[in-house]
Structure formats: structure tokens, C-alpha cells
Amino acid sequence: MKVLVIGGGGREHAIVWKLSQSKKISKIYCAPGNAGIEELAECVNIKATDIEALVDFAYNEQINFTIVGMDDPLMLGVVDKFEEKGLKIFGPNKKAALIEGSKAFAKELMKKYNIPTANYEVFTDYKAAIEYANNQKLPIVVKADGLALGKGVIICNTYKEAEEAIYEIMENKKFGEAGNKIVIEEFLTGHEVSVLSFCDGDTIIPMVSAQDHKRALDNDKGLNTGGMGTFSPSRIYTKEINDYCMEKIFKPTLKAMKEEGRPFTGILFFGLMITEDGVKVLEYNARFGDPEAQVVLPRLKGDLLEILEACVDKRLHEVKVEWEDNAAVCVILASGGYPLSYKKGYPIKGLDKFKDSKDIIVFHAGTAKKEDEIVTNGGRVLGVTGIAKTLDEAIKIAYKGVEDINFEKMHYRRDIGIK
Ligand code: AMP
Numbered sequence: 513m514k515v516l517v518i519g520g521g522g523r524e525h526a527i528v529w530k531l532s533q534s535k536k537i538s539k540i541y542c543a544p545g546n547a548g549i550e551e552l553a554e555c556v557n558i559k560a561t562d563i564e565a566l567v568d569f570a571y572n573e574q575i576n577f578t579i580v581g582m583d584d585p586l587m588l589g590v591v592d593k594f595e596e597k598g599l600k601i602f603g604p605n606k607k608a609a610l611i612e613g614s615k616a617f618a619k620e621l622m623k624k625y626n627i628p629t630a631n632y633e634v635f636t637d638y639k640a641a642i643e644y645a646n647n648q649k650l651p652i653v654v655k656a657d658g659l660a661l662g663k664g665v666i667i668c669n670t671y672k673e674a675e676e677a678i679y680e681i682m683e684n685k686k687f688g689e690a691g692n693k694i695v696i697e698e699f700l701t702g703h704e705v706s707v708l709s710f711c712d713g714d715t716i717i718p719m720v721s722a723q724d725h726k727r728a729l730d731n732d733k734g735l736n737t738g739g740m741g742t743f744s745p746s747r748i749y750t751k752e753i754n755d756y757c758m759e760k761i762f763k764p765t766l767k768a769m770k771e772e773g774r775p776f777t778g779i780l781f782f783g784l785m786i787t788e789d790g791v792k793v794l795e796y797n798a799r800f801g802d803p804e805a806q807v808v809l810p811r812l813k814g815d816l817l818e819i820l821e822a823c824v825d826k827r828l829h830e831v832k833v834e835w836e837d838n839a840a841v842c843v844i845l846a847s848g849g850y851p852l853s854y855k856k857g858y859p860i861k862g863l864d865k866f867k868d869s870k871d872i873i874v875f876h877a878g879t880a881k882k883e884d885e886i887v888t889n890g891g892r893v894l895g896v897t898g899i900a901k902t903l904d905e906a907i908k909i910a911y912k913g914v915e916d917i918n919f920e921k922m923h924y925r926r927d928i929g930i931k
């Protein structure tokens with residue numbers, strides 16, 4: 513089979529890496545890919561958001577199966593467009609992807625179907641939003657409704673901060689159309705856990721749990737990022753909690769989407785907060801997490817393609833998804849300055865060491881090839897995943913890998929996996 517993966521980050525490298533072990537696949541293409549993916553797949557120079565060009569490519573190359581890694585093409589309807597042409601593709605269609613594309617939709621869905629989440633209100637009127645915010649307990653959370661590159665959530669510790677956040681999103685249109693509507697919600701305290709799941713519209717199979725580190729600096733200091741490191745499994749996400757989530761959150765969400773006429777096929781990612789008051793949903797994503805995929809996929813036994821095909825063919829209930837009894841830790845190596853401005857084009861040293869390693873995988877994110885060198889080409893540059901029997905060993909292995917890699921102004925957190 514010929515398979516196409518859409519995207520070019522660390523998550524897509526992890527997907528391509530796992531697919532490269534499948535006996536069913538003769539060739540993998542990736543659009544646009546990166547310098548690491550290039551070792552395993554043919555990278556095609558098409559942007560992940562250029563839906564027409566992707567459809568043409570898949571049609572002309574007779575691609576048998578396409579997997580969407582990123583959120584933007586999903587919201588643009590890439591799945592609908594492929595299906596119109598009779599092309600097989602894994603991911604939610606535009607209607608189902610709304611569960612990530614609109615926070616207001618996700619919150620209303622949870623309220624309607626009694627899925628536990630933070631209390632909230634939705635606003636399209638600026639004055640009403642300000643008035644509501646000023647009458648809530650602090651801190652409060654202000655969220656742009658639409659996609660905002662992971663920056664549309666603002667935690668406000670004072671009423672002045674809340675007023676500013678609402679102004680920036682609704683009046684100043686900091687995130688464009690994404691800010692036409694906002695969600696204002698109660699601030700939750702607890703521990704965040706990411707649980708990704710395979711879905712075929714009717715059946716949902718959760719994957720092993722993971723935890724992300726969103727802030728740029730050690731001890732959860734500094735600015736929010738796309739994720740500075742992950743580990744799997746979570747130490748706090750017990751079997752009991754998983755059983756609870758299965759009955760109260762996972763299955764009800766899938767059922768709710770079906771009842772709303774938006775059956776969800778693809779990866780449904782539950783961002784959960786384990787609070788003293790029980791588990792609550794912080795957010796849904798309609799795709800693999802990045803860098804969650806870099807610790808979850810290395811733990812998956814068997815052929816990823818077979819599971820994804822079963823989802824598209826609506827026979828996931830026939831599939832047994834199995835996991836290694838081990839642990840994985842991914843440390844992100846970022847460009848100095850990320851998540852604000854940073855320079856690109858620095859040569860990366862030390863990558864050759866890991867080609868045959870069994871317990872360290874270096875996933876590329878923002879990298880590019882420049883003549884014979886691999887250079888930095890983004891904020892998050894690499895993800896070094898260590899795999900071992902226990903989390904403590906996996907932490908040591910990942911950081912041992914990190915020591916061997918170097919580029920100018922490289923920045924990483926030293927406390928990944930500790931919490
Ligand atoms: P989201 O994009 O909704 O996941 O929000 C990004 C991050 O903001 C989450 O991963 C949390 O760390 C934080 N966050 C979002 N909503 C809340 C909330 N209601 N209470 C506390 N933290 C939140």
C-alpha cells in the first residue's frame with residue numbers, strides 16, 4: 513500500500529516512524545515532512561493546508577490511505593474533500609472536527625450530555641462578557657472560540673487582566689475570526705493528563721495515558737508553549753480513573769457526537785484535569801497530541817495502519833489494541849527564544865549517534881536539510897524519546913540522549929517526567 517501522512521512536525525515523524533514498521537506498506541509519503549521524516553518517507557513539497565494540491569497528489573499518485581496529523585487541514589475539510597474523490601483518509605470530517613475547532617461547541621456539547629467540565633458561559637457580545645467576568649471568582653479563564661495556534665487560552669488573575677484579555681480577543685481581534693465568540697470559564701486546579709483514543713464513530717479505544725509540560729521553563733515557569741516534553745504513562749491516571757472516564761467521558765462524548773449528526777472517526781484527544789472534585793474535561797483535540805504522540809506511539813504493539821484502517825472501515829470493535837508494559841519520556845529541544853522569536857538555520861550536531869539505538873528515538877520537528885547538514889528550522893526542533901521499563905529509567909535515557917545533541921542556543925527543560 514501507498515500511504516500519505518499530512519503534516520511535518522514531531523508528531524508526524526512519530527506517526528511515520530510507527531508506520532514504517534508496517535509490513536502492509538510499500539511506500540510512505542509525507543507532506544510537507546521534515547529532515548527526519550525524509551529518512552523514512554518521500555517528502556512532498558505541499559503545505560498541509562493546501563487541500564486542493566493534497567487531493568490532486570493523492571489522486572494522481574494513487575495513494576491508498578492518508579492520515580492527517582495536524583488540526584488545520586481537518587478544520588479546512590481535508591477529509592471531506594478526499595472522500596468526495598473516493599480517496600481513503602483517516603481523520604474526522606469538518607463537521608466532527610468542530611469538537612476541536614470551536615471551544616463553544618465543545619462546551620455546549622458537554623453541558624447538553626452531562627460530561628464533566630468547568631462551569632462556563634459563551635459570549636458574542638463584548639459588554640456582556642466584561643460584565644460577566646467582573647462578577648466571577650478569580651482566577652478566571654478566557655478562551656477564544658476558534659483555533660489560535662495554542663495561544664487562545666488566557667488565565668487571568670485580576671479583573672483588569674480579564675478585561676484586557678476580552679478586549680484583545682473580541683475587539684482587537686488578536687486571533688482574527690477565532691475571537692468572534694469567547695468562552696469564559698472557571699479556573700480548575702489539579703493535574704493535567706492527556707488521553708488519546710482511536711474512534712470509528714461508534715467504538716472508542718483509549719490509548720495509554722500521557723502528561724505534557726506546557727510551560728517553557730522548569731517548574732512550570734515561563735510562557736505557554738506547544739509542549740516542552742511528555743511522558744507515558746501518567747503516574748496519577750489509575751485504572752479506576754480510566755474506568756470512570758470510559759463511562760462518564762469517553763463513551764458519552766462519542767455517543768453525543770453521533771447524536772448531534774457529527775459521528776467522530778479519527779483520534780479524539782481528551783485533555784483532562786484530575787481535580788479534588790473528580791475528573792473534568794479541559795479540552796478536546798481532533799488529532800494526536802504533539803509531543804504526546806512521541807511517547808504513546810513507541811509503546812504501541814503491532815501495526816498502527818491496521819488500527820487506523822479499522823477506524824475508517826467502522827470495525828474498530830474487532831481490533832485488539834495492545835501496549836508494551838514500559839514507559840517513555842520525550843524531551844523537546846527548542847530554539848533559544850521559543851515560544852517568542854528565535855533564529856533558524858543553526859547546524860545540529862550529534863544526530864548520527866542514534867540511528868541504530870533501540871531505546872532512544874530522536875523525532876524531528878523543526879528541522880531542514882541544507883546541503884549535507886541538518887539545520888534548525890522551527891521553534892520546537894527535536895524530541896528525544898527515551899524508552900525503558902520504568903519512568904525513572906526512561907527519564908535518564910532520554911536525558912543521556914539529549915547530552916549528545918547540540919545546536920546553537922538550544923533550550924530544553926530539565927524536569928520532564930518528574931511530576
Ligand atoms: P486548552 O487549549 O483549552 O487546553 O487550554 C490550554 C491550557 O490552558 C490547558 O492545557 C490548561 O493548562 C490551561 N487551562 C485551560 N482551561 C483551564 C481551566 N478551566 N482551568 C485551569 N487551566 C486551564
Ligand code: GLY
Nearest residue numbers: 724739801802803
Ligand atoms: N500537546 C498538546 C497538543 O498537542 O495540543
